[in-house]
Every structure is written in C-alpha cells, then in structure tokens.
Amino acid sequence: MMAFWLIVAAMLTGALACIVPPLLHGPTPGRGTSHAALAGLLIALVPASALTLYMRIGDPAALAIQEAASAPTREHADTPASMEAAVSLLAARLQRDPNDAQGWSMLARSYMVLDRPGDATEAYRRAVALNPRDAELRADYADAIASANDGNLDGATSKVIESALAIDANQPKALALAASAAFDRRDFAGAIRYWERLMNVPDLAPEIGQQARKNIDETRALAAKGASVNVRVSLSAELEKRVRPTDTVFVYALADDGSRMPLAVQRLSVSQLPATVRLDDSMSMTPGRRLSDFSRISIDARVSASGQARPASGDMMGSSGIVSLEGAKVVEVRIDDVVR
Structure with a gap:
C-alpha cells in the first residue's frame, strides 16, 4: 500500500510541476470563479501550514503565491497527460478500496488541479465521510463546492465552513473563507472579526498575519465611507x-x-x-x-x-x-x- 502511494505521489508531483507556470498569474481581484485551479494547486504542492490562503479583499480565491511565482520555471519530462494517467490510476484504485480516506483526499486535490471542481467535490465528500473530524479537509471541501458553483460561498459552502470551524475554531483556511464570505455579503464587521481571529491563530505564518491586517485596515476604511x-x-x-x-x-x-x-x-x-x-x-x-x-x-x-x-x-x-x-x-x- 505504501509503495503504491509513493508511486502515485511521485507521478502527481511530476505532472504538477510542468503545469504550475500557466496558473501562477494569479486571479483577477473580485472574480470569484478563478480560484478552483489555484486553490487545488497550492493545496497539492505545499503543506497546508505553509499556505497563505484566501486573503485578498473581495476574492476568496486570491492565494498569496509569491514564493511559488518567484521560483524559476523548470523543464520536466512529464506532461499534463502524465497527471491524467496518475489520476485515472488513483481513481481506479479507489474503486477497489473505497474506504481509503487518504486516497479520496489526494484524488480530490488532483481534480482541483485539473480544474474539475465537480469531481473534486464528490471526492472530498467521500473523504470527509471517512474522516469527519478533519477540519482542514472540510475547509478544502468547502473550497471545492464554491469552485463548482462559480465561487459562491453561500448555502452548502457556508455550512461546510461552519462545520470546519466547529471542529477547529482556529482552522486558518476556514477562517479566511468565512472572512471572504462575510465580505462578499458586505458584512464588513463580520469579515473583520474573522480576519482578527485568523491573526490570532498560533504559529500563523507572518505573511498571512500581515495580509490579514491589511485586509482589516482596508475593510474599515471602506466601511467608513458614506452612509x-x-x-x-x-x-x-x-x-x-x-x-x-x-x-x-x-x-x-x-x-x-x-x-x-x-x-x-x-x-x-x-x-x-x-x-x-x-x-x-x-x-x-x-x-x-x-x-x-x-x-x-x-x-x-x-x-x-x-x-x-x-x-x-x-x-x-x-x-x-x-x-x-x-x-x-x-x-x-x-x-x-x-x-x-
């Protein structure tokens, strides 16, 4: 089993490396639909604790990817077709072993990279059902649901965000998603409260705290304008x-x-x-x-x-x-x- 996952992980990592450059231009501010590929890509490539997530005002998908963007482009022997093959292999493996939570989670993240948020949503649903107390997994699930619904953070997405925070009130991605959802509703006070909670998360990466502070200051300035x-x-x-x-x-x-x-x-x-x-x-x-x-x-x-x-x-x-x-x-x- 471990050998299988090492092979699949190596294939996915190789294929991901060759498709990173086209996705690193970043989303347009205020555009909710751009985050599907970016969110899945960053989640797949780096540890969750290192991510700067959902921090640009008005755009829940705006991931701070400066480090990735500044990395030199690498030639790689693998192609996007290699990733499709790896994902197909993984999907087939899960049909034979549907109780593998780790496998469903990896499949979901891979679908996000391939800009298939509908498939990612179903894979995340299976992963969450098998591992219901994982707040980070639920936050990823919320991202997939929103991606499949044109960036809409209301309805089912909001419920999943709430469930993630009920498990872990300090889950960074869930807090950032909740702040963005509040901002989209023009609930500026609510957005500020979530960003303040995010700033107080233990061991938060400094760049995330800095962006949260910037969001708070800009939101307060926006709220103060006019009636x-x-x-x-x-x-x-x-x-x-x-x-x-x-x-x-x-x-x-x-x-x-x-x-x-x-x-x-x-x-x-x-x-x-x-x-x-x-x-x-x-x-x-x-x-x-x-x-x-x-x-x-x-x-x-x-x-x-x-x-x-x-x-x-x-x-x-x-x-x-x-x-x-x-x-x-x-x-x-x-x-x-x-x-x-």
Whole structure:
C-alpha cells in the first residue's frame, strides 16, 4: 500500500510541476470563479501550514503565491497527460478500496488541479465521510463546492465552513473563507472579526498575519465611507416550511421618493437567516442615487425561489416601512408576506 502511494505521489508531483507556470498569474481581484485551479494547486504542492490562503479583499480565491511565482520555471519530462494517467490510476484504485480516506483526499486535490471542481467535490465528500473530524479537509471541501458553483460561498459552502470551524475554531483556511464570505455579503464587521481571529491563530505564518491586517485596515476604511445601515433579517415561522435553504434572499434599500430602483442591495440565502447585513454607499446601483443622498428610506427583504431580482408571484416579502437613515442603528425586517 505504501509503495503504491509513493508511486502515485511521485507521478502527481511530476505532472504538477510542468503545469504550475500557466496558473501562477494569479486571479483577477473580485472574480470569484478563478480560484478552483489555484486553490487545488497550492493545496497539492505545499503543506497546508505553509499556505497563505484566501486573503485578498473581495476574492476568496486570491492565494498569496509569491514564493511559488518567484521560483524559476523548470523543464520536466512529464506532461499534463502524465497527471491524467496518475489520476485515472488513483481513481481506479479507489474503486477497489473505497474506504481509503487518504486516497479520496489526494484524488480530490488532483481534480482541483485539473480544474474539475465537480469531481473534486464528490471526492472530498467521500473523504470527509471517512474522516469527519478533519477540519482542514472540510475547509478544502468547502473550497471545492464554491469552485463548482462559480465561487459562491453561500448555502452548502457556508455550512461546510461552519462545520470546519466547529471542529477547529482556529482552522486558518476556514477562517479566511468565512472572512471572504462575510465580505462578499458586505458584512464588513463580520469579515473583520474573522480576519482578527485568523491573526490570532498560533504559529500563523507572518505573511498571512500581515495580509490579514491589511485586509482589516482596508475593510474599515471602506466601511467608513458614506452612509450605511445594518439590517436584521428574519423569516416568520409560518413561512419557514415554504422555502428551501438554497432560496435566494434579496435585501435592499429604497428611497422615500416612490422609485423602485434600489439604493443598495445585499444577497444571501435562506440558510443564513436570521442574519444581520450591512447596506452602504459602495452598493449604489446608479450614479447619483446612494444611501447618503436620502434621509428617509425603507428596507425590503424578499425570498426568491428563482434567484431572479425581479419580483414574482409566490415570492415572500417583508419591509421595515419608512425609517430615518440618520437615526437608524439596526433596522428590523421580518419576511412574513407572500407576493400575489
């Protein structure tokens, strides 16, 4: 058994070495879909304790890969086809021995390198089922789920992140993912709390702590710009049985001038309710219509089974009514009505 794993590991390492250079350009800031290959690549190539993970503001996939990027390109006799062959060998081996957690984990990481996040998700699911108390494995699983869903950290991904942190509250990758998920929701206070927890992880690599501090400072600066309001959104008990955890929830601010064009919009899922979200000027939909341009607003929340922004019959709604933006601390919105 050990000899088999040594052979497979050697094949994967060799094939990985020749495909590293094309992937080291790094993701575009704010683009959630770019992290599949990068995340799997870094996880496969270096020990988890050495990774600088998910640290760029607004992009949960932005891995700090300066050391890898600065390494000289190496010629290698193996090709990507060698890795495909190694992965096929590994997959076949697991069909004969499906209770090998280490094997499923290696297969999942290999699929991530090959930009096959759907296959990686299934392999990680098998690995987690066999090794349910491994927080790092769960964090990797969350990454794969997000990669297979265009970088979306809500829903199932969020649940896996939470389960990883329930096992190990100091799991670095899970904390970084949670911070990025909060930032994507414009929950700046929540993102800062997760980054602060990450900074306090024992034996954290200095570069990770430095990036976390930079993220905190930039997030605070962003949150301080313009007007903002915190909204506590909940769903009535009567409507809970009529929704699915994956249904989309839109939370948006409207000006007290009759216009239905939102001043700011936040998006989350039913599985996250109840939740407190932040609406601010950075979410303005059109020039000249920001929260800070109006003193009186209303906050609406709507559950959309279709995920579409346009209201439809059967959607579930709630509204705060008119509130003064200046005096608002936390605005309560309870979703308790159905659109006819």
